[in-house]
Amino acid sequence: MSDTLTYDLNVNGEIETITAPAEETLLTVLRERLHLTGAKRGCDQGVCGTCTVLIDGEPVRGCLTIAALCEGVEITTIEGLATPEALDIVQQSFVDTGGIQCGFCSSGMILTVSSILKSNPEAGEAEIREGISGNICRCTGYEKIIDAAVLAAQQINGAAR
Amino acid sequence: MKIHKPATLQEAAGLLAADDSAQCIAGGATLVAMMNSGVVEPSALISLANISGLNEVTKASDGSVIIGAATKHKTVAAFDSFSGAQNIVGIAAGKIAHPPIRNMGTIGGSVAVGDPAADYPTALLAAEATFEIVGPAGSRSIPADEFFDGFLSTALAEAELVQSIQLPAGPENAVAVYDKIAKIDGDIAIMSVAVVMASSGDRCDYLRVAVGGCGPTPYRVAEAEVKFINGDLDVAIELLVAASDPMSDVRGSADYRRKVLPRVLRRALITAQQMGGGE
Numbered sequence: 001m002s003d004t005l006t007y008d009l010n011v012n013g014e015i016e017t018i019t020a021p022a023e024e025t026l027l028t029v030l031r032e033r034l035h036l037t038g039a040k041r042g043c044d045q046g047v048c049g050t051c052t053v054l055i056d057g058e059p060v061r062g063c064l065t066i067a068a069l070c071e072g073v074e075i076t077t078i079e080g081l082a083t084p085e086a087l088d089i090v091q092q093s094f095v096d097t098g099g100i101q102c103g104f105c106s107s108g109m110i111l112t113v114s115s116i117l118k119s120n121p122e123a124g125e126a127e128i129r130e131g132i133s134g135n136i137c138r139c140t141g142y143e144k145i146i147d148a149a150v151l152a153a154q155q156i157n158g159a160a161r
Numbered sequence: 162m163k164i165h166k167p168a169t170l171q172e173a174a175g176l177l178a179a180d181d182s183a184q185c186i187a188g189g190a191t192l193v194a195m196m197n198s199g200v201v202e203p204s205a206l207i208s209l210a211n212i213s214g215l216n217e218v219t220k221a222s223d224g225s226v227i228i229g230a231a232t233k234h235k236t237v238a239a240f241d242s243f244s245g246a247q248n249i250v251g252i253a254a255g256k257i258a259h260p261p262i263r264n265m266g267t268i269g270g271s272v273a274v275g276d277p278a279a280d281y282p283t284a285l286l287a288a289e290a291t292f293e294i295v296g297p298a299g300s301r302s303i304p305a306d307e308f309f310d311g312f313l314s315t316a317l318a319e320a321e322l323v324q325s326i327q328l329p330a331g332p333e334n335a336v337a338v339y340d341k342i343a344k345i346d347g348d349i350a351i352m353s354v355a356v357v358m359a360s361s362g363d364r365c366d367y368l369r370v371a372v373g374g375c376g377p378t379p380y381r382v383a384e385a386e387v388k389f390i391n392g393d394l395d396v397a398i399e400l401l402v403a404a405s406d407p408m409s410d411v412r413g414s415a416d417y418r419r420k421v422l423p424r425v426l427r428r429a430l431i432t433a434q435q436m437g438g439g440e
Contacts, residue, residue: 002162022206023162025193044197046190046262059261064193066186068164069208112261133347134259 005068011036012080018067026070027051027062030077038078038107042136049135052108053077057119059112059134078107081114090114090152099148101139108135113149121156128153163205169212170295170324176207178297178320183207185322187215187231190258190266191274209269215324216267224330226250230269230323235260237268246288246331246357246369252339253284253355259347269323272308275315275378278350278412282309283373284339286381287355288328296321312377312408332359332367336436340429342421344412350374351413354425358433365390365434370397370426375405375418389430398426 002021009016011034018029030036030053042048044063051062054076081088087095090113100106109132116123116131123131128149129142137145165183167173177183183205186192195201209215215231220242228237228250238255257263257271257280271281272292282305290305297320308316317323341353352374359367368386373379385400407418 003164005164021162022164023196025197045194046258046265049259049261052261055264058264060265061190061261063197064189064265066164066189066193066206069186069189069206069210131260134261 007068007071009067009070009075010073011075012077013074020067022066022068024067025063026053026065026067026075029067030062036077036079040104040107042104047136048105049108049112050105052111052135054111054115057115059108059115076111078111081110088114089155090117090148093152093155094145094148097144097147097151099140099144105135105137109137109145113152116149117153117156121153123153125150162203165205165207166211167207170215170322173207173209173212173322174295174297174320176205177322180205181319185209187267187270188233188265190262191270226328228268228326228328230325231267234263234266234268234271238263243328244330245333245335245359246337247328249284249287249337249339249355249357250281250290250328252337253280256280256339256341268326272326273315273317273323275309275311275313276349277309277312277376277378278353278374280339280341280350280353280373283353283355283371283379285326286371286379287337287357287369288331289369291327291329293324293327294321295324300324302327306381309378331357334437335359335367336433338429338433338436340425340432342425349412352407352418352422352425354429356429356433358430360437370401370430372401372405372422372426375407375422377406380404394427394430397430398423401426
């Protein structure tokens with residue numbers, strides 16, 4: 001019989017009080033308790049990257065993270081990226097270049113690209129390829145995703161100038 | 162399942178001693194994957210996150226480097242004060258899986274699994290690392306070649322955990338080559354070879370070669386290192402291949418590993434020579 005724990009998570013800037021079995025992963029809590037279904041369950045082994053969320057701005061695997069150990073960190077999911085009015089620059093660039101096909105990898109890809117460009121706005125194609133190397137896409141062949149990331153980088157740098 | 166958040170290592174060791182099926186958790190990259198697939202069902206997780214000093218890399222005044230067990234791969238890969246032989250560990254850290262896994266996984270978690278194909282064990286053997294272990298009875302240190310004592314097995318006794326890993330200074334002018342063969346970038350190695358080589362003048366006078374993924378543990382062959390220093394590359398490679406005991410698995414057959422290992426060894430050793438390890 002597992003302990004049921006009550007703890008607070010900071011998800012997309014909101015404090016959410018969770019009551020759940022101790023072993024629940026962040027991915028399960030996000031999807032099944034908070035109904036934030038942008039993060040997907042692919043392999044549940046940390047291999048595919050579809051469950052990617054940001055913790056303190058860095059991409060991690062939601063499926064390999066125990067939710068009850070996430071008190072005190074900032075969790076960002078794909079739902080936290082855009083405002084109700086407009087998509088985020090990275091999301092819009094994925095739409096503009098055709099970087100989304102079935103969509104299963106998109107949340108993880110977009111969050112990962114967003115984190116790469118936040119920590120290194122000058123990131124070129126090589127840094128982008130390395131950065132998304134842990135996210136599997138079975139539709140696009142990656143080229144359109146890299147186009148999207150490069151476009152987003154150009155727009156972020158253009159806006160900064 | 163319960164979750165404990167001890168503030169000291171001794172407290173963590175006490176919790177481990179009190180519960181046979183409790184598991185320590187740092188990054189979770191391996192443990193939670195094993196929980197998700199039902200391989201382990203811990204009765205309790207002992208989080209190491211609140212134990213101070215466990216997630217730091219520090220350089221001591223004698224030139225050695227001490228890596229806390231809960232230090233993430235990303236931190237080790239980015240550490241910029243490794244010298245000579247120690248660089249093999251930073252290079253290997255940067256070859257572990259992908260950036261998000263390196264944001265999570267820790268050196269203590271990696272070595273405690275005892276996977277002979279993992280990147281750290283092979284590199285730590287070549288760096289002649291020493292493991293600081295804490296348990297209910299106190300602390301002890303174990304050299305890397307005794308720590309890895311079998312397939313998915315380590316010298317950690319019940320209720321013991323890794324506190325830190327110490328890398329001796331080694332030769333200042335050593336070069337480090339980590340040659341990892343994997344089906345795709347970021348996968349677990351089919352095999353890996355870690356070379357630390359130093360020279361005086363243009364002659365190699367120091368060599369450590371560790372082989373991973375070709376036996377139940379990563380291994381070195383001291384006689385092969387001496388043969389190489391004495392100028393006999395071919396015999397050195399033969400001795401290292403003769404000591405291999407590869408398995409067949411989903412990544413490659415034992416025959417494949419036996420066929421490829423001498424070529425990877427040759428490439429890694431020659432690369433180290435060309436980088437200035439000496440002839």
